[in-house]
Amino acid sequence: MSEHESIALAERFARYRAESLTEVESPGPAAVRVAVRKRRRRTVGAAVAAVLAVAAGPVLGYATLDHPQPQPGPVEPTGSPSASPSATAPASASASPSTTASSSASPTRAAPDGRISRSQLLAATVSLPAWTTPADCPTGRVRLGAEPARDDVNELVALDHGDLDGDGATETVALVRCVFGTRGPFQVVAFDRDTAGRVVTLGRVTGTARPTPGWVTALDVRDDGEVRVEVADIAPGGGWPLKNSQRQWRGYRWSGDGFEQVSGPSTFGPNPRSTDLSATATDLVLTPAADGSRSGAVTVRIRNDADRTAPEALLTMELPKALRPVGDGWSGCDIQTRSTVQVSCRLSAVRGHSEVRRTLELQVAAGTSLASGQVALRVWPADPDGDPWLDNDSGDNESTFDYR
Numbered sequence: 001m002s003e004h005e006s007i008a009l010a011e012r013f014a015r016y017r018a019e020s021l022t023e024v025e026s027p028g029p030a031a032v033r034v035a036v037r038k039r040r041r042r043t044v045g046a047a048v049a050a051v052l053a054v055a056a057g058p059v060l061g062y063a064t065l066d067h068p069q070p071q072p073g074p075v076e077p078t079g080s081p082s083a084s085p086s087a088t089a090p091a092s093a094s095a096s097p098s099t100t101a102s103s104s105a106s107p108t109r110a111a112p113d114g115r116i117s118r119s120q121l122l123a124a125t126v127s128l129p130a131w132t133t134p135a136d137c138p139t140g141r142v143r144l145g146a147e148p149a150r151d152d153v154n155e156l157v158a159l160d161h162g163d164l165d166g167d168g169a170t171e172t173v174a175l176v177r178c179v180f181g182t183r184g185p186f187q188v189v190a191f192d193r194d195t196a197g198r199v200v201t202l203g204r205v206t207g208t209a210r211p212t213p214g215w216v217t218a219l220d221v222r223d224d225g226e227v228r229v230e231v232a233d234i235a236p237g238g239g240w241p242l243k244n245s246q247r248q249w250r251g252y253r254w255s256g257d258g259f260e261q262v263s264g265p266s267t268f269g270p271n272p273r274s275t276d277l278s279a280t281a282t283d284l285v286l287t288p289a290a291d292g293s294r295s296g297a298v299t300v301r302i303r304n305d306a307d308r309t310a311p312e313a314l315l316t317m318e319l320p321k322a323l324r325p326v327g328d329g330w331s332g333c334d335i336q337t338r339s340t341v342q343v344s345c346r347l348s349a350v351r352g353h354s355e356v357r358r359t360l361e362l363q364v365a366a367g368t369s370l371a372s373g374q375v376a377l378r379v380w381p382a383d384p385d386g387d388p389w390l391d392n393d394s395g396d397n398e399s400t401f402d403y404r
Contacts, residue, residue: 110168110169111167111168111169112169112192112193112194112195112197113169113170113193114169114170114171114172114191114192114193114202115161115170115171115172116172116191116193116199117159118146118156118159120199121144121156121159121172121174121191121199122143122144122145122146122156124143124199125141125142125143126141126142126143126144126189126191126199126201127140127141127200127201128140128141128142128154128176128187128189128201129187129189129201129203129204131178131185131187131207132185132187132207132208132209132210133185133208133209133210136179137154137178137179137185138152138153138154138178138179142154144156144174144176152179153179154176154177154178154179155176155177155179156174156175156176157175157176157177157186158174158175158218158219159172159173159174159175159219160172160173160219160220160221161173161221162221162222162223162225162227163225164190164202164221164225164227164253164254165202165225165254165256166225166254171190171191171192171202172190172191172192173188173189173190173191173205173219173221173227174188174189174190174191175188175216175219176188176189184208184214184215184216184235185207185208185209186207186208186215186216187204187205187206187207187208188204188205188206188207188216188219188227188229188252189201189203189204189205190202190203190204190205190227190254190259202254203254203258203259204258204259205227205229205252205259206229206231206250206252206259206261208231208235212231212233212234212267212268213231213232213233213248213268214232214233214234214235214245215231215232215233215234215235215236215242215245216229216230216231216232217230217231217232217242217247218230222251225253225254226251226252226253226262226263227251227252227253227259228249228250228251228252228263228264229249229250229251229252230247230248230249230250231247231248231250232245232246232247233245233246233247233268233271234246234271234390239387239388240387240388241387241388243387244271244273244383244387244388244389245271246268246269246271246272248264248265248268249263249264250263250264250265250266251263251264271390272308273383273389273390274306274308274381274389274390274391274392275304275306275308275309275310275350275352275381275389275390275391275392276304276305276306276391276392276393277302277303277304277305277310277313277350277379277380277381277391277397278302278303278305278379278393278396278397279300279301279302279303279315279377279378279379279396279397279398279399280300280301280303280399281298281299281300281301281377281399281400281401282298282299282401283298283401283402283403283404284296284297284298284362284375284401284402284403284404285403285404286362286364286370286403286404291366292366292367293363293364293365293366294363294364294370295326295361295362295363295364296361296362296403297327297329297359297360297361297362298359298360298362298401299357299358299359299360300315300357300358300359300360300377300379301355301356301357302315302347302350302355302356302357302358302379303350303354303355304350304351304352304353304354304355304381305353305393306352306353306392307352307353308352309349309350309351309352310349310350310381310382310389311349311381311382311383311384311389312346312347312348312349312381312382312383312384312386313346313347313348313349313350313356313379313380313381313382314344314345314346314347314379314380314381314382314386314388315333315343315344315345315347315358315377315378315379316342316343316344316345316377316378316380317343317375317376317377317378318340318341318342318343318375318376319340319341319342319343319362319375320340320341320370320373320375321337321339321340321341322364322365322368322369322370323341323362323363323364323370323375323403324341324362324363324364324365325341325343325360325361325362326361326362326363327360327361329358329359329360329361330343330345330360330361332345332346332347333345333346345358346382346386350381362403370403372402372403372404373402373403374400374401374402374403375400375401375403376398376399376400377398377399377400377401378397378398378399379397379398379399380397
């Protein structure tokens with residue numbers, strides 16, 4: 001250290017002692033001695049720091065001039081802006097105590113497993129959404145049935161599973177049918193479990209409605225969470241086969257608030273298995289024969305007022321037991337005699353905007369009395385298997401003829 005630097009440092013010590021002594025209060029000799037000792041210790045520490053600072057400046061400066069690329073020494077990090085990234089990286093990468101405690105105290109909880117088996121769902125009381133139709137289907141807190149054996153229990157028809165809401169856990173989708181004997185309706189309902197393991201209802205996916213869809217035929221949950229439902233326009237029953245119903249696959253996805261349709265058509269067009277038949281018939285006039293019997297004929301006229309051909313025409317009627325069908329006009333007919341004569345005929349195709357006629361002979365045996373009366377008949381379009389089609393105007397499908 002140069003002489004000039006030593007003089008400057010001594011002057012600084014003297015100035016520090018003068019300022020410190022003027023600030024000391026005098027509560028008593030003992031207290032003064034304690035305070036002075038403390039201040040002396042702090043003074044020595046400050047002086048050492050000052051000496052190091054003053055001495056280090058020239059030394060480092062000279063070293064830089066003599067050695068442009070010095071090797072780093074064992075210097076403690078100071079946190080200055082010139083600190084290297086390796087010095088600051090540990091501080092930035094380490095989490096604060098509050099952050100670490102929070103993450104360890106409340107880790108992300110896995111979503112409940114919503115995979116519910118058929119037996120588990122049948123054993124649970126579930127909350128079933130309201131039906132669209134009819135209003136007398138059980139709803140609210142209900143139990144599901146394995147088969148339509150009771151009229152007061154909805155049937156669990158089908159089941160599938162998938163991650164519907166994207167939480168990483170599996171949910172359950174059920175196809176439920178209204179009470180037995182109603183020919184539907186159906187609804188598709190999604191179920192999950194809460195954190196306690198109870199079965200809860202996620203929401204209604206879709207269901208039957210009026211006028212369409214009238215039936216649900218299949219259910220499938222894709223890997224991406226889309227619920228695909230196959231629906232039919234017309235419910236089977238009353239002679240109508242499901243094979244003649246139109247079918248569509250419609251896709252639904254959970255939106256956070258409910259299920260929305262995301263794929264497939266949303267409406268049905270006119271069913272292609274439909275046409276428009278009408279029927280009329282002439283009266284039956286019975287004429288006596290030489291053997292004492294009476295006979296006559298009825299001409300039935302069947303017209304198609306639509307563009308589409310009816311592959312077959314079904315003709316049905318119920319005759320009094322005394323009237324017996326005879327002749328070739330009854331070919332293709334099934335005739336059952338009980339208390340009455342029940343007739344069901346499958347006639348040839350009827351092209352669009354054309355008609356066919358069939359002459360039917362009837363006879364009353366000798367010695368059999370028959371008063372005058374009336375017979376009702378009905379015609380209906382059908383497919384080649386004899387299963388009914390739709391008729392666009394069923395009001396003119398029935399007719400009567402008198403006999404006397």
